[in-house]
Amino acid sequence: MSKIVVVGANHAGTACINTMLANYGKENEVVVFDQNSNISFLGCGMALWIGQQISGPEGLFYSDKDQLEAAGAKVHMNTPVQYIDFENKEVHVLLEGKEHIESYDKLILATGSIPIIPPIKGIELVKDNLEFKATLENVQFVKLYQNAQEVIDKLERPDLKRVAVVGAGYIGVELAEAFKRLNKEVILIDVADTCLVNYYDHDFTEIMAQNLKDNGIHCAFGQTVKAVEGTTKVERIVTDKETFDVDMVVMAVGFRPNNTLGKEKLELFTNGAYLVNKKQQTSYDGVYAVGDCATVYDNAIEASNYIALATNAVRSGIVAAHNACGTELESIGVQGSNGICIFDLKMVSTGLTLEKAKRAGYNAVETSFSDLQKPAFMEHDNYEVKIKIVYDADTRVVLGCQMVSKEDVSMGIHMFSLAIQEKVTIDRLALLDIFFLPHFNQPYNYITMAALSAK
Ligand SMILES: Cc1cc2nc3c(=O)[nH]c(=O)nc-3n(C[C@H](O)[C@H](O)[C@H](O)COP(=O)(O)OP(=O)(O)OC[C@H]3O[C@@H](n4cnc5c(N)ncnc54)[C@H](O)[C@@H]3O)c2cc1C
């Protein structure tokens, strides 16, 4: 019997623990440490909860200590791992306030990510706090259940009327919508000249930017935040171009891998993530890393990359579990598939945008098409869809796809995800067997038409 210690039991850790226990039963002793009081909080539901689109946070958890223990793990919550002695295979923790050493045969690091805190005057963290609390009151970071609860409590105060969201990425736009739904005045600030720059090309991001503006959000794009000011609480946010009087500042400028425990010993990716192979093995024998603290293999660039998504966290946890328990299993890699829905406008993407593909050195080109989802004679619930397929002009292989519509076109993006993974050419897509029924689509549908129009 070998002892496997898991550090971090959120999405990646929980998937790993459950896979080990479900498939290998009592073959291993599984010991888990997490510094938080709860596990499995779905951050994806945070904006829905804040914006009162769901009745409460209860459904945003899918596991807990009791469930993991019933399956056979020993779980220590509120227990930060402070240090790992990789040579002697020991994890040093603060257990109920006392130092405790746990030995291991194999180690899974699932310590996730922490908010990026840019060097802006006024947004510094209170030192050594696990819940990302800032020194100036009403500067909020959004990662944990506790962070969301705090924002909700503060929003109930009638004098809290104006909110600035810094970062117009996925979290920023989702929260901007949530605050607007609560009738707050919302300013959405990004250094980039538009929103969602990490996922879509400019023609697509402009559609979302217009959607945000149409719904009353003040977009301050292309602005660099210089300071957040106030005596004890937030009173204003100052950028290089404007000053906004606000009562709350929500920081959503991205996350960085939490590599504190292994950064001295393990090989790291450019952004500090633990560099892992397709079996989730780090550079240190017997040590695996999963989820947001680790790299993924990105099929679109055919190299390691950092793509922090719950979907990747879960899959990497499963892969690590099998390898740690003795069954060799390689990840098939990812395409970074993602989606968003803001005031009913839905956008989905996978693989590389045209801009990113060019930056990655591909001779990349695009083919686009816009049409109604269904034939024009379908007079109700029939929306415009815009699609862009990015492909390599030399090999004709599909590199990426973006779609936008009020229609739910999300299932279509999975096919492009597979196409990138399997290196399908744009010409194969043009003749793909796509069924037709007026309730769903058109005979000459936009996927076929975009592929047929490829030069
Ligand atoms: C607001 C928000 C919305 C999101 N929406 C989506 C979405 O719609 N779709 C999507 O795919 N992804 C989404 N994400 C990203 C997704 O939540 C992350 O990719 C995912 O949480 C990564 O899971 P993880 O288990 O690797 O890391 P984390 O969730 O960061 O968990 C790490 C765990 O490790 C523990 N830990 C860290 N250090 C220690 C230590 N020293 N000792 C003990 N325990 C430790 C922490 O307490 C935590 O429980 C969202 C994220 C946020 C914040």
Ligand SMILES: NC(=O)c1ccc[n+]([C@@H]2O[C@H](COP(=O)([O-])OP(=O)(O)OC[C@H]3O[C@@H](n4cnc5c(N)ncnc54)[C@H](O)[C@@H]3O)[C@@H](O)[C@H]2O)c1
């Ligand atoms: N729907 C989804 O799939 C979903 C939803 C939420 C979060 N997530 C994932 O969670 C992770 C974190 O999301 P996120 O929104 O924090 O990151 P993000 O990378 O999506 O967006 C960060 C944004 O902050 C901006 N930015 C960076 N530094 C800045 C600065 N100093 N001032 C102003 N703007 C600045 C960037 O230009 C970017 O637009 C991502 O990996 C994301 O994909 C996914």
